[in-house]
Amino acid sequence: MSGDVASAVKTNRTTVTAMILIVAILVVAFLAAGAVGPAIVVAVINASIRGTVPIALGAMSGILSERSGIVNIGIEGMMLLAAYVGFMINVGLSSSGAPTALQAEPVRLILSILGGVLVGGLTGLLHALLSIRYKVDQIISGTVINTLALGLTGYFYLAGATTQGRLPPVISNPFKQDAGLLFWIGEIIFNKGLVTYLMVLVVITVTIALFRTPWGLRTRAVGEHPRAADTLGINVHRLQYTNLFFSGCMAGLGGVFLTLEAVGIFERGMTNGRGFIALAVMIFGKWHPLGAAAGALLFGFATALQGQLQFFNIQIPHQFVGMLPYLLTVIVLAGFVGRARPPAHVGKPYEVE
């Protein structure tokens, strides 16, 4: 364990600020609920969580990549490719030609998720290959991935391809019989698909792995000072390749969430900037998984508000509410919640001597 106490304290301060913001928003939401009824509060919270999952996973993707010194603006493309591949595997396995053993819903959906995640990971490796082996500027490499994903998914997109449903809730609401508060809590906590729970697991795992394991120490060392890490016998490039693979996997998980859990269909360009927002959220969380997750929640809430504000009967053109998440991201980035310090060596190629 490294004893970077000062940085840990600073990181915690951001996380705490974010948490306070979120709690404040939730309190406002609940107060408003008095006027509009608890069903809408549940709808807003559920929509917030739906908006949070892909952003949080994208941010984890960014953290894994950037903590090991590689800028990843290709998250958007990784998500989109995975969303498409996961969706198409589901379509393929749903068709009558597929082996019967694979057609059963849980098998089919889990294979679809795995396929999407793997494609994300492979795209991560492509990013690593371009930026490490071929020394392509990491921003250009990310742009290549984003454009490639947009083109490939558009080209291979089959109009009219449909899947047989989406990921069902892992546990459905055990308080179905109860009225009132317990029912609402059940709807919020239990009535979720697999990827949502995986997201929580991933955030916790990344946090522990990054700050409590040798791998995490090495990753952070490489991101801050690869020369020193190299001197101590760490294989910098191998670690970067591994991290970029997992980084892609996480973006992939965020992507399959969109097609397999959130909406159940694929549309061209459906990631719609989420990969970039994930980057903003990562910066907001100061490259700390918990801070980023908090930021993602904040963003998810802003997105949810856009869809749900009509219920509150507020006379604002919906396009202005539509701007809210993006304005929020700009405000966050402009450092009004504290200045962020990126890993020192991020974006610079490392040459082994």
Place this chain on the structure above:
Amino acid sequence: MSEVTVVTTAPVRAVSLFGRLRALIVPLLAVFTAVLIGSVFIVLTSVFSDTGASIGENLVKGVQTAGAAFSGLLNGAFGDSSGLTRTLVKTTPLIFSGLAVAFAFKGGLFNIGAQGQLAIGSVTSAWVGFAIQVDLGNPVLSAVVHVTLALLAGMLGGALWGAIPGLLKAYTGAHEVITTIMFNFIATNLIAWLLYAGSPGEGIPPGPLNDGNGVITRTPTIYPTAQLPVIYDPPGPQALHLGLFLALIAAIVILLVLTRTTFGFELRMVGLNPTAARYSGISVKRITVLTMIIAGALAGAAGAMQTLGVNYRYEPNQSLGLGFDAITVALLGGNNPIGVILSAFLFGAMDAGSTRMQFNSGVQSEIIVVIQALILMFVAAEEIIRTVYRIRGAGGPAQKLSTGWGQR
């Protein structure tokens, strides 16, 4: 007071014609390889398609389809005077937006926001085009004044949209990669509101710039005085407007600014090393903001070209993707204004030919996007091309854009 003399001026290197041609080898091979891989995709699509035919038959059909696709592409882009005009009209905004990205790159800024700046520029130029009537007695004078005003309005709109991320970068350190993307989305929403057709059933009035016809989100048509004059009008739908020459002039002006002015020197110095620039007394903040303002103005001009030269109003999707193509155009052109002209022409041709390609061969036009991505990849990863084609030489200096996320 000590005199500081900056000796370094723009390096004027004597490069032979042969040397210049050699520099084109890698980009040309990159384009060739990308097209080749695109064809492989088309053939593979045919091989794995579910037609019931044998793989051999599908393979032959795939090769034929790929052939039809690329001959359609070439025909649509250069086949006749109408095709060539279409190519040049598509090239025009790409030169402007490519310059917008390339100019920012020279100053060390990655302007992903050309799309938003361009869209705002389209709308502001349309607004001056339809809201103001210019009648100075003389029709020629009226047109000159009106077109100029509308064009300036487009540049102003784009400049404003570029200035905000520039100011944020300079004064808060907010990274322009993210803020310009966010401003793309904000622009989309803002324009959606400005042009909203309204929802009479729910009592929601149309947006302030909507033409009031009730269903379509678009502005009214601009006055004829605001239209860019047509230079050449072949049979067919597309006419060549003055914009192409404005774009060429803009490229030359940007080239001169970059290589012959103090500002251009300072800008390039900030782009190469902001820290060193600051120590040599350059105001990095000022250069950053100015760079983004000029980049935004160029992107705004790209948007104005579409409004004043092609659509004669702002319609949604008239500039879809132009700002993103601009990034590839700039990088492919080596961030050099002359290179931008050439790569804009290549992209304009691909864009102009894509409709014919899809019509002739049934190949989805998105294959063009794949090819463009591959071109960018091969140009950036020169080593791949050099290895595959056994070209000797160390290659040019690598592009350096990633400067981390911190304050400059």
